[in-house]
Amino acid sequence: MAPSATIRGFDDYLQSLPPITFQKLYQQPATALAIFRRMLPSLAKIFVTTLLYNERPIPLADLQSWVRTESYREREDAFIKLRRLHIIHENGAHINLDPIFKKNFRLALTGGGDHHSFGVPVAGEDKKKVDIPFLDKYAASQFDCILHYMVEPSGTQQPGQGVKHLLSTSGLMRVSSTASKITQAGFSFILQEGNAQIWVLLIQYLEMSESLGMEKTDVLHFLLMLGSLELGQGYSVATLTQTQKMMLTDLRDYGVVFQRKSTSDRFYPTRLATTLTSDVTGLRTAAAAFSHAVTASSKEPSDDPEERGFIIIETNYRVYAYTSSPLAIAILELFCKLGSRFPNLITAKLTRGSIQRAIANGITADQIIDYLRVHAHPIMRKNVLILPPTVVDQIRLWQIEGERMKTTPGFLFRDFATQWDFDDTARYAEEVGILAWKDPKKRLMFATRTDQILDYLQRRQAQGGQAAVQAGKKV
Amino acid sequence: MDTADASHHYGATTNEEKPSLLVLILDTNPFAWSTLSSSLPLQKALAHLLLFLNAHLSFSHANRVAVIASHTKEALFLYPRSHATPEPTTDPSNKYRLFSQIESCVQTSLRSLLASTTASSLAGTNETMMAGALSLALSYIHRICHVDNSTIGSTAPRPGEIPRQDQAAMTARILVISVSGDLANQYVSVMNSIFAAQRMRCAVDICKIAGDTVFLQQASDATGGVYMQLEHPEALLQYLLTAFIADPATRRHLVPPSQVNVDFRAACFCHKKVVDIGFVCSICLSSQLSPLLSLCFMLFIFCSPPPGALCTTCNTRLDITALGNYGGKPAFISGKKKKTKKAKKALNDSASSSMPGTPATAT
Structure with a gap:
């Protein structure tokens, strides 16, 4: 399974680590499992399982001959990944798993040991019950708050200081003494889907954590562990290291975990956390999962039009958006030419100029189309093709117009x-x-x-x- | 320079692969397991299988499993089960939660299944409900891959349309851990399940620990699955993790474990015997055929021309004489003596010339 584009940043980050860090990372079964699950292409996973219970090294040629000759590229790709992540050791023509990885991955599959790497659940009910819809709402509101702030830095919704600092160091916002402003990278960040956004933030966080003097492996262990926790279950803070306790306060700001007070003895992972190491396609995207969970919990169609979809596009490129949310308007403004505004309605138009401007800002045609499709009004959804094909094609054509030349770093x-x-x-x-x-x-x-x-x-x-x-x- | 390049989005194309559903059918025939107890007792096999399921689940967050027991008189789900299962007893912080859930669920349900099996209930049966288990598996796959997803995505299959694997949100496969012998009694239902699996493009893998079944070989062959007869049953885990772990999408890249000879024989419908040559009514196509090669359709097959030359399906009187002496012994026509003598002589000559001076003749 080729790791998706969203994870690529994390992939590169991991591969830049020295071998000694990997030795430390693989000490924890949960981390070994998460890296196996998330970072390896499926062919590499099969090689790992084949080697897992082989005590002796086996000839590399045997493994190679197992793959069809047409799939040469996939095979090399798998081996390169395994080498870079230091999962396999090669000794001449023989190949074996890294002993630490092997031991702990086996532990992850069989269970047992005394590592507590899958989190220690807190027995008994919390004084105030924390259920899944609550966690979903909490995560959504925290994350929306960040997005709102990015679009409208002077708005009423202000995230924590940590978030602001992170946004400015990551280059998503340009912060000056007088006013903050969103950057090009920030624009394309906003249009990405939920899981990718979280990863972007967390990778920035990882890089920043070193300068804060946090133990890198601790941070990684904690992030990867979050993916194997269960939604709606409280986990004990007691077994966490000092670094990880520090992280909790930051992750709370992102909506990744919920903790009632910073002195509270338990924390709850939200849906953002538990989908961290999952495949984007496997589950619905984090954002879609939210709206699904939220609408499902409230039983009746929710009043918030954003969750039902609010955008109507006509074949003449006119856009009608039934919304009054500043976030939605700001996003639409990224690629539409706004017309007039009514209490609950915005009219706008997709033009060559507006699309070109968006593309110059680093937003891609696919991102725009995806956004429009996801937020299409229920009336639009009745059509077989949700968006008018002429509009979709034209947006793509407008993008291609600008591509006379291609640069390849190398x-x-x-x-x-x-x-x-x-x-x-x-x-x-x-x-x-x-x-x-x-x-x-x-x-x-x-x-x-x-x-x-x-x-x-x-x-x-x-x-x-x-x-x-x-x-x-x-x- | 970089600003001149707006084509970076091309790099973002990746071939995302679908999660996969694994339905494990475990043959729990007590007779077969008791004969295996020296090399691979059921407990050990179960431990290997659970580890294998965990490995499958660890491939992707969205992967799912189901376990079905094919017992002597019934087939039933071991996991997932509708009623509540006891909480796992192991320390949850040391094991991935899903793994321990499945483990305890499979163990408790298998235990209750075996507890409910008494000596009297076993009397008179020595087979396993493979057909039932296969159809349970197929309906479960249909529900998970096609029905459940249609409520989420817009790709709901229209009524009457046959859903196919490539449209579904998940790929699915069936793995049969088979220990029992022949299934001739269930020929029709097993074959129907196989055709259904073939239409759903759902691979049926067979891991044969003991016994020999013609029809399961055909199942894996027709659906493009893996068939493997274990030489060392005690190394079950290694076989599973090597040959059976790949999901259908990854198999495209692998050289499949080769299966030498598929036994394509069918069973007759009248006595449930496996036959080399079957007879089929020429009127109602219940067709006339020697070894049944084509697996794409099923015919009513007799092991011998029906009694009274009446087709049991359509009651047509058949002209058995058209068969001629089919199946009879070839008549021996004795030639003239002279000729045989000559022939014998020629034979002797050629024999002696071909082996000149063997010690026996020399002395």
Whole structure:
């Protein structure tokens, strides 16, 4: 399962960690489980389960021959992921799981041990009952508050100081002494779906936590543990480390956990937390889950029009939005030309100019279309195609208009010693899918990543060396 | 430079894969397990299976499992169960909650199932309700993958339309842990379940620990599942984690464990015997065929021409003479003596010339 784009930031962050950190991370079964579940492509997962109960290392070639030759790329991708996350150890032509990972992943599957990494539930009822609808409402209100603040920094809803600091350090808001302003990155952040937004915030938080002197592995353990907790269950604060207790107060501001008072002895993960390590497609998105849960709990269609959908689009690009929420209006303004405003209605128009402006701000056509589709008015939903196809196509065309040129960040390889050397490396890069351009005559090639090629060259050198040694012995 | 590039959104395309549902059918035939008790007792097998289920669940947050017991006279769900199950006894902080829930649920329901099985209730049966278990599994898959999701998404199948795996929000597969022998008595119902699975594009994997069943081989072959006869039953877990863990989407990338010979024989409908050659009425297509190769349709098959040459389905009088001497022994026509002598001589000559001077003849 290719980790989705939303998780990519976290992926890169993890891979930048030194091996020693991984050793610490895999000490906790819950973390081993979460990384296995969230970070690995499905082929890699199968390799892990195959190796899990094999005591002895098995030949790499055996595993490789198990995959169809057409799926070469997926296979290499799986191995690269496993190497980068330091889950497998290679010893010559043999391969085995990292012993710490193996031990703790087994523990996660079988249970037992004494690690408390799956959270310690608090027995007995809380004085005031905390149920799931309450948690959903709490998380939604906290998170909406952040979004409102981003759109309208001077508004009535002000999030905690920690959130403001996080938004400014992450570059989503530009904070000056007089006024705060949302940045381009912030715009595209707002239009992302819920799970992705949370991850963006949490990755920023991870990076910031180091400068605050928090123990990195503790932070990671806690974040990954949250994903394996159960919604609606209270968990004890007592077993958490000092760092993790500090985190609780911050995560409370994001709506990820609920704690009645900072001195309270229990905390409740919200839906935002329990869906952290789940797949976006598997469950409905966090936001959709909210509205579903909220409407389901109140039984009758809720009064808030935003939850039912409020946008009508006509084939002539006119947009009617039945809303008075400043957040919704601000979001619409990102890609619409607003017309007039009535007490409960906004009229607007999608124009080439407004879409181009949004795209220049880093918002993509797909984000706009998704937003419109998710918030379409019930009347629109009666159609087979919710949005008029002409409008959808035109938004995409407007986006393509601006794309005359494409930049690819990457690395130039040159000074190959022999033509064979060049051809072999270029062939490998192409197979793994990182080759952007090559010129065989000049022996130049441009690849999007270096680590895989370095890895390959090293292995090739090692194999070549062995072959040379063997040849020497024969002589 | 970067501002000139507005095409970054292309990089965001990923092939998200669907969560997967695994329905495990456990053959709980007490006779078969008792013969296995030396190499793989039921408790040990159950521990392996639970670990395997946990591994499946750990693949994705949205993966689901169901466990069905195929007992001697009934098939029933071990998990999920409608009535409440006792809370797991282990310390919940050391185990993922879902894992311990499933574990305790399967264990308690299996225990109650085995407790309700008495010696008298076992009298006269030595088979397992595989057909019932398969149909339970298929209806559960249908409910989870198609019906439940249609209330959420807009992809509700229209009435009368056959839902297919590729439209569903989840992929599903069935894994049968089989220990019993032949299912000839349930031939029709098992085959119907197989065709249903084939239409739903739901793979049926067979993990054969003991016994031999023709029809389960056909099941895995028709639905594109894995069939594996375990050589070392005590290593069940390793087999499961290696060969059966891959979900249908990942199998595209793997070389499947090969299955050498599929036994395509059918069972006759009159005596439930597995036959090499069957007879079918030419009128009502209850058709005439030698080894039943095509699995796409079912016919009423007799093991021998019906008594009185009357088709039991449509009562048509059949012309059995059209069969000629089909199935009879070939008549032996004795040739002239001379010829046989000649032939014998030629045979001897060729024999002696082909092996010249063997020690026996030399002495």
